[in-house]
Every structure is written in C-alpha cells, then in structure tokens.
Amino acid sequence: MNESIGAVDYDSKIPNNVQLSSDRALQRALERWLPNYLDWWKEMGPVDSAAREVYLRTAVSVDPDGWARFGYVKMPEYRWGILLAPKEEGRVIGFGRHKGEPVWQEVPGEYRAMLRRLIVIQGDTEPASVEQQRFLGRTAPSLLDLRNLYQVNVEEGRHLWAMVYLLHKYFGRDGREEAEQLLQRRSGDVDKPRILGAFNEKTPDWLSFFMFTSFTDRDGKMQLESLAQSGFDPLSRTCRFMLTEEGHHMFVGRTGIERVIRRTCEVIKEFALSPEDAGGCRRHRVIDLPAIQKKINFHLSVTLDLFGAEVSTNAANAFNAGLKGRFREHAIDDDHQLLDAVYPVLKCRDGEFVKVDEPALSAINARLADDYIADCEQLVATWNRAIQSYDIAFELKLPHRAFNRRVGEFANIHASPAGVPLTGDAFASQKFNWLPTPEDLEYLLSLMEEKDLTPGGFAGWIAPPKAGINGQPVDYEYVKIYNTGGD
DSSP, X not given: OOGGGOBOBOXXXXXXXXXXXXXXXXXXXXXXXXXXXXXXXXXXXXXXXXXXXXXXXXXXXXXXXXXXXXXXXXXXXXXXXXXXXXXXXTOXXXXXXXXXXXXXXXXXXXXXXXXXXXXXXXXXXXXXXXXXXXXXXXXXXXXXXXXXXXXXXXXXXXXXXXXXXXXXXXXXXXXXXXXXXXXXXXTTOSSSOOSSGGGGSOOOSHHHHHHIIIIIHHHHHHHHHHHTTOSBHHHHHHHHHHHHHHHHHHHHHHHHHHHHXXXXXXXXXXXXXXXXXXXXXXXTTSOXXXXXXXXXXXXXXXXXXXXXXXXXXXXXXXXXXXXXXXXXXXXXXXXXXXXXXXXXXXXXXXXXXXXEXXXXXXXXXXXXXXXHHHHHHHHHHHHHHHHHTTTOOOOOOOOOTTTTOXXXXXXTOEEOTTOOEEOHHHHHHHHHHHSOOHHHHHHXXXXXXXXXXXXXXXXXXXXXXXXXXXXXXXXSOOEEOOOOSOO
C-alpha cells in the first residue's frame, strides 16, 4: 500500500494507512492493546448502544475529496483506525530554533520527554470526553441527535488510537506504559482523574453536551492546529487529519445551541414573554435565555483554564524546540522565532485590568487564548443572529476572561462577567446571578426526560435542524433501536 495515496487498509485487524503490516512488532503490540481498548469502550463508552445500528461516517481515505463513507454500523463493530494525512515532500520546520530545517521523522532525543508529554496530554482528552458523555444516550432529544452523539464518541475513540499509535511506534516501553495509563484514568475519578480539569467535569444534560462541543472541542481545534505545525512530522500529520473530523463535533455544538435558542424564541414570541422571564419559559418547558447565558459563562471559563498559565516557560520551550506552534503559525506575519518580540498580556494590577508587554516566546499560551476567544466571539454572534431573527431584544455575551478562573493569571482574582474586579465575598454573594444554580441544573435534568425517539420526532425544548445528515431527510431513521432486554 502506498502511504502517500491516502487509502486505508481495511483488511487489517486495525485499519490504517501507515503500512502497519510492514512493522510486525508494532502491529503485534497494537493488536495486544486492542482488546484492552474494547474492554474500556464496553465499560466506559456510551451506555445502551451495543445492539444499536447507527448511521455513521467512517474514514476510508485521507483524501479531502470523499474521505468518508456513511452507513449503518453496530457500535461495537465500528472500525477504529490509525490515519495520518499524506506526507508533504520537502516540508521544513516553520518556527523556533530549528526553523528551516527538515521536519523530523523520528523523535529528536533532546526533546523526547517534552514531546511525549504533549502527546499524552492530547491523548488523555479523547477518552475523557467519551466518559463524560456516556449516559447522554438515555436522554437524547431525537434520533438525529443520538446519532450525532455516537459519531462524536466513535471519533474521539479514533483520536485516542491516533495518539496511542504515536506512543507505541516512537517511544518504546515508556510509550506503551503511557498508552496503558490512557485506559486506566477515568473522568471525575477521585484517585485516577483525567489530566486536565475540564475533562473531569460532569456532562449530565444535552445543553452541557452542546456547550462542550461548542467551547471545549473548540479548544481542541486550537490545540490540534498548534500541534499540526509540529516539526515532528508524524504528530503533524496525525493532527491534520484529526482536524478534519473535529469540525463536525463543533458543528454539532454550534447548531445544537442554535436549535435550543430557536425553540425558546418560538415560545417567547407565541406567549409574548419577556426574554428575561426564566419562569415563563420554564412553564412552557423550554430553556430560558438567561440559563443559556449562565452556561456560556461556565463553559468558557472552564475551557480557558485548559490553556494553562498565560506566561509559560513550558509553552516557550515547546515552541522554541519546534514541537508546538501557534494557531495557524504559517499565516502569522513575523519571524516565527520571537527572540526579541513582545506580546501584550492582560493582567490585574492594583485592581484594574491592564495589558502588559511580555516576551512573546513566553506568552504563547496568552496568544492562543486570544485566538480562541476571537473564534468564540464569532460563535456567539451566530447565536445572537438567531435571536435577532425573531425580533427579540436579548444578547448573549462571552464573559470576561478573568471570570470564574482556576488556572493562570486570574486564578486568584474575582471578577464579574463584565470584567469588574470584586472581593471574594462580593463574588460569592452574586455568583449565582452568573453561573447555573442547583435549581437551574435540576430543571435542565427534568427536561431531559422529555424525548422523542421516533424518526423525525424531537423533544419539545429543541427545534429540528434545517437539514439532515449526509443529504438524508431530517426524519431518517438515524439509529435503529432494538429491544433486546439488555445491553
């Protein structure tokens, strides 16, 4: 098989386009890891899914034109594979101290530990999100949404395989041990939690799921874009293809929230409610706009913590080494080495938020967070256009980046969503004006019991999408559910 063509070998036990059969030791190691993965999927993957046939897309190529096929698949029979984007002949490292040198096809020894850590952290997020979402199938608002959940889940599983391949192939015993640990940690577990905080949060309802795929998967896009710039070519190629799949996950989140908003706005107009009237909306069993704003506040702040400290030696070292670049590094108009450059970083000084010039090399995380926030602004703008289409005077907003933070420059700062510095007592007394209350969360859970799993049916709190999946009608039977008496 010619790896550069992009075809996937589906005759192998592990589908791949990396000529796995030519490396028998690696193939055997991954085939030994496979049953452990399947055991993890059975234990921690989506509940009640084993007997269901799901209309899923499966990657059959890495060619941008026609890379996936759609069809019914039983969930445990999904073919998780190892897929890398084609090699770019003559590719050179685009940033850092090695700028202009040929990209590495093997791990540079001096950067081995740093590179392994980057891969492990990225790899740990993939199974974590599956674990967070494992019970959502029981409260899906429609067959189409259930199908989208399962699509996200199986692709996060495939992304785990992508990172495990890199660990096994390039890091020897250490890599194999790290790969095993990826299956041992559990989201929210007290003793063996996932590495990053946002991936230990609960995702108990579908509004949380749509927020997660809108905001946290968007962080995933930023991280994958940065890793796709890597001078370690196998990592770059892995992340480039992962980005192809990640786009759908963010689409599910963006359109999911928009559909929630549309249904709420329909009720507001029908019953002449104030857009601020949470009680009125809840009497009619939809999700009020203030509750959506609170969830935005929560999910953005938790996701911003994933970027780490705004000024970071670790990020500087990874950039300087040529291992992890900036978001769309190739499109930035500078020298891509940053030895004498500065970057403005927001800080709190004497009770005011001010921008302070920091060495640009140390402010890599701050810049990435800025790019992320700019992307999220566009996201929220699409939701506001949906509200405006109903002539309703309500505007959703992103909270200030210092709001509700636990990591980085603002970890010990209290601020309102508008960016007003507060004392700890003042924040505590007002936080439930800005964050979901226990009553808000209880109400959301009560809505989740209202579902319609007939083809074309939808729960009353969410509008149907404007189109179906892959050209299929909205009322297509996206998931075939069989009553087997158990999973």
